Amino acid sequence: MKYVLATILTTTLVQTAAAADLQDKPMDRMPMGQPMPMEQPASVAPTAKASGTIKAIDAGKGTVTLAHGPVPSLQWPPMTMGFAATPEQLKGLKVGDQVNFEFQSQGMTARIVSIRKAD
Numbered sequence: 370m371k372y373v374l375a376t377i378l379t380t381t382l383v384q385t386a387a388a389a390d391l392q393d394k395p396m397d398r399m400p401m402g403q404p405m406p407m408e409q410p411a412s413v414a415p416t417a418k419a420s421g422t423i424k425a426i427d428a429g430k431g432t433v434t435l436a437h438g439p440v441p442s443l444q445w446p447p448m449t450m451g452f453a454a455t456p457e458q459l460k461g462l463k464v465g466d467q468v469n470f471e472f473q474s475q476g477m478t479a480r481i482v483s484i485r486k487a488d
């Protein structure tokens with residue numbers, strides 16, 4: 370009789386442990402078929418807006434150097450840096466112009482999406 374009780378007790382303990390295990394597991398699992406909330410395709414660079422002053426233009430290299438203000442969306446402080454730009458985007462712009470611009474930043478490369486003189 371003692372043996373049977375021990376077996377029942379052991380079985381109950383194992384079942385309780387298994388039930389507890391099942392209850393815990395769903396919390397750890399990622400939902401199936403749902404993308405992670407923070408995930409972004411690596412090929413899509415975020416577009417950010419900023420304003421600044423043109424410090425240099427190199428149409429041959431396709432760059433414009435801008436002293437820009439802070440870019441909160443990228444957590445960038447104000448700085449002077451070069452941006453890739455097309456000749457069309459640089460047309461009509463000169464050193465000293467105040468500009469508003471949009472750009473894409475991917476790693477160390479920042480590329481002008483649009484740029485125009487500030488009003």
Ligand SMILES: [Cu+2]
Nearest residue numbers: 445448449450
């Ligand atoms: Cu910068």
